[in-house]
Amino acid sequence: MVEIERHDYDVVVIGAGGAGLRAAIETRSRGLRTAVVCKSLFGKAHTVMAEGGIAASMGNVNSRDNWQVHFRDTMRGGKFLNNWRMAELHAKEAPDRVWELETYGALFDRTADGRISQRNFGGHEYPRLAHVGDRTGLELIRTLQQKVVSLQQEDHAASGDYEARIKVFQECTVTELLRDGDRIAGAFAYWRETGRFVLFRAPAVILATGGIGKSFKVTSNSWEYTGDGHALALRAGASLINMEFVQFHPTGMVWPPSVKGILVTESVRGDGGVLRNSAGDRFMFDYIPEVFKDNYADNEAEADRWYTDPDNNRRPPELLPRDEVARAINNEVKEGRGSEHGGVFLDVATRLSTEEITRRLPSMHHQFKELADVDITAESMEVGPTCHYVMGGVEVEPDTAASRVPGLFAAGEVAGGMHGSNRLGGNSLSDLLVFGRRAGIGAADYVGGLAARPEIGESDVDHAARGAQEPFDADTGSAGENPYGLHAELQQVMNDLVGIIRRGEEMRQALERLHELKARSARLAVEGNRQFNPGWHLALDLRNMLLVSECVARAALLRTESRGGHTRDDHPSMESQWRRRLLACSVIGDRVEVVEEEQPPMREDLLSLFKLEELRKYYTEEELTEVPAS
Ligand code: FAD
Numbered sequence: 001m002v003e004i005e006r007h008d009y010d011v012v013v014i015g016a017g018g019a020g021l022r023a024a025i026e027t028r029s030r031g032l033r034t035a036v037v038c039k040s041l042f043g044k045a046h047t048v049m050a051e052g053g054i055a056a057s058m059g060n061v062n063s064r065d066n067w068q069v070h071f072r073d074t075m076r077g078g079k080f081l082n083n084w085r086m087a088e089l090h091a092k093e094a095p096d097r098v099w100e101l102e103t104y105g106a107l108f109d110r111t112a113d114g115r116i117s118q119r120n121f122g123g124h125e126y127p128r129l130a131h132v133g134d135r136t137g138l139e140l141i142r143t144l145q146q147k148v149v150s151l152q153q154e155d156h157a158a159s160g161d162y163e164a165r166i167k168v169f170q171e172c173t174v175t176e177l178l179r180d181g182d183r184i185a186g187a188f189a190y191w192r193e194t195g196r197f198v199l200f201r202a203p204a205v206i207l208a209t210g211g212i213g214k215s216f217k218v219t220s221n222s223w224e225y226t227g228d229g230h231a232l233a234l235r236a237g238a239s240l241i242n243m244e245f246v247q248f249h250p251t252g253m254v255w256p257p258s259v260k261g262i263l264v265t266e267s268v269r270g271d272g273g274v275l276r277n278s279a280g281d282r283f284m285f286d287y288i289p290e291v292f293k294d295n296y297a298d299n300e301a302e303a304d305r306w307y308t309d310p311d312n313n314r315r316p317p318e319l320l321p322r323d324e325v326a327r328a329i330n331n332e333v334k335e336g337r338g339s340e341h342g343g344v345f346l347d348v349a350t351r352l353s354t355e356e357i358t359r360r361l362p363s364m365h366h367q368f369k370e371l372a373d374v375d376i377t378a379e380s381m382e383v384g385p386t387c388h389y390v391m392g393g394v395e396v397e398p399d400t401a402a403s404r405v406p407g408l409f410a411a412g413e414v415a416g417g418m419h420g421s422n423r424l425g426g427n428s429l430s431d432l433l434v435f436g437r438r439a440g441i442g443a444a445d446y447v448g449g450l451a452a453r454p455e456i457g458e459s460d461v462d463h464a465a466r467g468a469q470e471p472f473d474a475d476t477g478s479a480g481e482n483p484y485g486l487h488a489e490l491q492q493v494m495n496d497l498v499g500i501i502r503r504g505e506e507m508r509q510a511l512e513r514l515h516e517l518k519a520r521s522a523r524l525a526v527e528g529n530r531q532f533n534p535g536w537h538l539a540l541d542l543r544n545m546l547l548v549s550e551c552v553a554r555a556a557l558l559r560t561e562s563r564g565g566h567t568r569d570d571h572p573s574m575e576s577q578w579r580r581r582l583l584a585c586s587v588i589g590d591r592v593e594v595v596e597e598e599q600p601p602m603r604e605d606l607l608s609l610f611k612l613e614e615l616r617k618y619y620t621e622e623e624l625t626e627v628p629a630s
Helices: 018-029 067-077 084-104 137-157 229-237 283-287 298-306 322-334 354-359 363-373 427-448 457-474 483-497 504-521 534-560 612-616 621-625
Strands: 004-010 011-013 034-038 168-169 172-180 182-192 197-201 204-207 248-255 275-276 342-347 380-389 408-410 581-590 591-598
Touching: 011 018, 011 182, 011 229, 011 363, 018 034, 018 137, 018 204, 018 427, 034 172, 034 612, 067 084, 084 137, 084 427, 137 168, 137 427, 168 581, 172 229, 172 457, 172 534, 182 204, 204 229, 204 427, 229 408, 229 581, 248 322, 248 363, 275 283, 283 322, 283 591, 298 354, 322 342, 322 380, 354 363, 363 380, 408 427, 457 534, 483 504, 483 534, 504 534, 534 581, 534 591, 612 621
Parallel strands: 004 197, 011 034, 011 204, 034 168, 204 408
Antiparallel strands: 172 182, 182 197, 248 380, 275 342, 342 380, 581 591
8 A cells, every 4th residue: 555644634725826825814814724735836826927917996096996897897808608796796805805915015016196006908997907017926926925924923923833724735736636425525646746645634625726728739828727626626526617718818929939828918908009910000990899899999099099088088999808809810810911920919119118118017028038039119029819718617606615515615717607708807816816715714614614524535545546646557568648749639639629719510529539539548658656757747637638628628519609718610699598508517427518507697786787788789688678677
């Protein structure tokens, strides 16, 4: 029998990005012994990479902003498919979460009169993103880590042990969740460096593992985003919703090939940057969809006036929600008006002074100089769509972040519902703070209400250990599969067949290819032993990527309309009857099953925040008869 390190906690938080840390601060503050487990180094998460800012209607730059406007923008961005209760909680609580960060020590950029500065972003009616230059995520993570350390110092003062109530297990990857009957009982993991196995016994687990971008070839995401939390939840009996909605950010780097996909922050456009095609035309004016026509300028003069007089002019179309801009760029390139390397041009050089560019966009300036030898104060950037974010995730109860499985909670990018079919920029950092805290409260209440702690059966522990060991044991002879090769094939399939523009026939092909890759993954063979072995790590991640990719492809094939991050060439219009239909994935035996669920109707007071003419663009005639007269 293999040796297994064992720990007992009240709560295990998987993931140390913004959602995980905010959740852990809450559980520890409510007296629960909390383990924070992360597969990367502590601090290295996607949150640290966030650039543009945190969306919160503090109204510091435009006093007309308030939670109702933020709620409306979020629902419009998600094309009304959002879980409206989550969107409501998010819009109401985001300002408090940002102010709270200040009490933890965050230093945001300021307005001239000393308040937290807020910048414009796509889909947000008013300047709303609290920021620190274009390095907001770094400050967010720094601050949350600082808070964790201060709590540990309190614990040391009280008990002599810094780690008495909150301990970080970094470079430790969770491979399985363990249950006692239906309910959560713990998590099984391995240390990346030594390969030794670890068992966490705990009645509650909070998933905060982020997204799935590494299943796609061109992505802004880094190596951790292999959909682990999504897959762990599925295998533990939870369901995923909205998996067909994957966000392709309009502006990733396209050249040189080694950096293709790396993000070019939306702040470039928020601060005045414009998109041009190879003929020099500002093409976004040709792509304003009917539903947004009232809010976006249809000529350059008005669009440019908006930056200095937003109350009397409509917004520039470069600031349409991301799905619209990404599709427009895709089309320009397809129709032969793209740049040399298959993108379009993002021009900030002719719009802002050198001093402003280096002050407002220091990371972008540095990134292009270092990686592409382009000086963005003098030249345009070449940009194109890149897989960036998954709107789909664990189906949770909005107020508590509880999944279907007792004791299992999810927050941040791994949770689904909040963003509907498309997330607005800046709404992820606020989401993870709001729902990270709520997951912490949900888990604390759950643990507090338990009569007895769950038990983990030794046979389940053995099973998890054998599963993790499998890639070494495969008796494959010469037929062994290389994890790197298989991963590259998966990424190509997802990029080409379930990417930004989708077709039924291609998605059916994708499902066949995924089926074949899954069969081959049973023969994944890894050499050496468990001591720092990246091939083995990837072999384990691949199981998760294949499972989650199947959910994306199956749900995308079933949704016969185009909405937000899901665009079908063979079903190009948005269909009102699909608005209330959610696709929920679960795993039955070895099979992914997708069932339709109905979104509950929006509460009347929230519905009354919209004009009937606007609802007409999204609702069926039958639904409209139920809308209260305004
Ligand atoms: P993360 O911050 O990614 O944390 C995930 C954690 O889970 C990590 O600690 C990881 O190690 C751990 N983990 C994963 N799997 C396992 C496992 N099996 N076992 C143990 N640990 C595991 N959003 C905004 O709102 N504003 C922005 O300006 C913005 N800019 C962005 C810029 C870039 C380049 C990128 C990539 C994203 C940006 N986003 C932005 C999106 C946002 O950063 C992410 O959606 C958000 O940070 C996700 O936070 P999270 O806490 O859910 O996950």
